[in-house]
Amino acid sequence: MVTVMFYLMAGIALGSALYVAGSTNLVRSVFMFFITLFALAGLYVLSLADFVAVTQVVVYVGGILVLILFAFMLSGRENLEAFKQQKNRLLSVSKLPAVVLAVAFFAVLANIFLKARTSDVAWIRQSIAEQNVMTPQNISINNLGVNLMTNYLLPFEAISILLMMALIGAAHLSRKEERA
Amino acid sequence: MITLTHYLLVSAGLFSIGIYIVLSKQNAIQVLIGVEMMLNAAILNLVAFGKFDKINNAGQTFALFAIVLAAASTAVALAIVLNVYRRHQTIDPGKINQLKD
Numbered sequence: 615m616v617t618v619m620f621y622l623m624a625g626i627a628l629g630s631a632l633y634v635a636g637s638t639n640l641v642r643s644v645f646m647f648f649i650t651l652f653a654l655a656g657l658y659v660l661s662l663a664d665f666v667a668v669t670q671v672v673v674y675v676g677g678i679l680v681l682i683l684f685a686f687m688l689s690g691r692e693n694l695e696a697f698k699q700q701k702n703r704l705l706s707v708s709k710l711p712a713v714v715l716a717v718a719f720f721a722v723l724a725n726i727f728l729k730a731r732t733s734d735v736a737w738i739r740q741s742i743a744e745q746n747v748m749t750p751q752n753i754s755i756n757n758l759g760v761n762l763m764t765n766y767l768l769p770f771e772a773i774s775i776l777l778m779m780a781l782i783g784a785a786h787l788s789r790k791e792e793r794a
Numbered sequence: 795m796i797t798l799t800h801y802l803l804v805s806a807g808l809f810s811i812g813i814y815i816v817l818s819k820q821n822a823i824q825v826l827i828g829v830e831m832m833l834n835a836a837i838l839n840l841v842a843f844g845k846f847d848k849i850n851n852a853g854q855t856f857a858l859f860a861i862v863l864a865a866a867s868t869a870v871a872l873a874i875v876l877n878v879y880r881r882h883q884t885i886d887p888g889k890i891n892q893l894k895d
Contacts, residue, residue, distance in 0.1 A: 624800070627804065627808065628804065631807075631811040631812075632811060635814050640821065643827070647827050647830075657838060657841075658857075661841050661842050661844075663854045663857065665858075673862070673865050674864075678868045685872040688876055713814065715813060715814075720810035723806035723810070724803060727803055738846050741846045741848075742846070748845050754851065754854070757848070758851050758854055758855065762858075766855050776866060780866035780867070781866075781869070785873075787874060788873040
């Protein structure tokens with residue numbers, strides 16, 4: 615069951631990502647990116663990170679994609695027309711460097727991951743031996759919350775300051791100016 | 795049986811597709827989508843490794859931090875994109891070349 619769900623989610627995620635890469639229609643590609651993010655949230659659940667999955671749905675799907683859609687709608691329609699005119703095959707000559715680089719990067723990454731034999735890494739073997747591996751039975755949210763407020767308090771505060779800076783910066787950048 | 799390698803391969807695929815989108819698209823918003831996809835591949839790695847850390851939860855915690863960072867950077871990037879569109883009437887990254895020699 616878990617195996618079937620994993621392959622289903624991975625297939626949906628990679629397929630919709632490829633559609634985003636290949637489509638000529640900007641709106642359609644944004645909505646396919648929605649589906650990629652939902653499938654990734656499913657993969658997080660399968661990896662026993664349910665709270666991260668919920669955060670992914672709330673922040674990415676609820677926040678970022680709405681922002682992207684707004685930016686897309688605010689930046690005018692002639693933009694969209696120009697976008698439709700360009701012929702946008704996945705494999706055209708102008709796209710060749712991008713395809714070559716992406717395929718080469720995937721080859722390198724896959725080669726490394728296959729040769730790394732991740733089940734033999736020392737700390738993973740140790741954590742399996744000490745039964746430090748998450749099981750579907752235990753509830754991780756309690757532990758996550760306690761850790762967030764004790765062990766990881768400094769990064770938590772740093773990220774809150776960074777969020778405030780981003781908020782002020784975005785508001786400053788997008789306010790109306792008198793002079794162009 | 796789904797092992798760690800499966801997750802790593804999926805995230806490698808997502809990362810490569812993100813690279814392709816960033817390099818080939820002529821629209822700043824789509825380039826941003828590609829960057830988000832690469833960030834998501836990294837978060838998937840964090841979560842997959844975080845399964846082996848039940849006590850400290852380091853992987854999941856930093857996955858949460860990475861999601862928040864992505865949200866903040868997207869907000870600023872979209873504000874910049876809107877400003878660029880207002881000034882140049884285009885958001886093709888290849889045409890915004892005033893800083894070029």
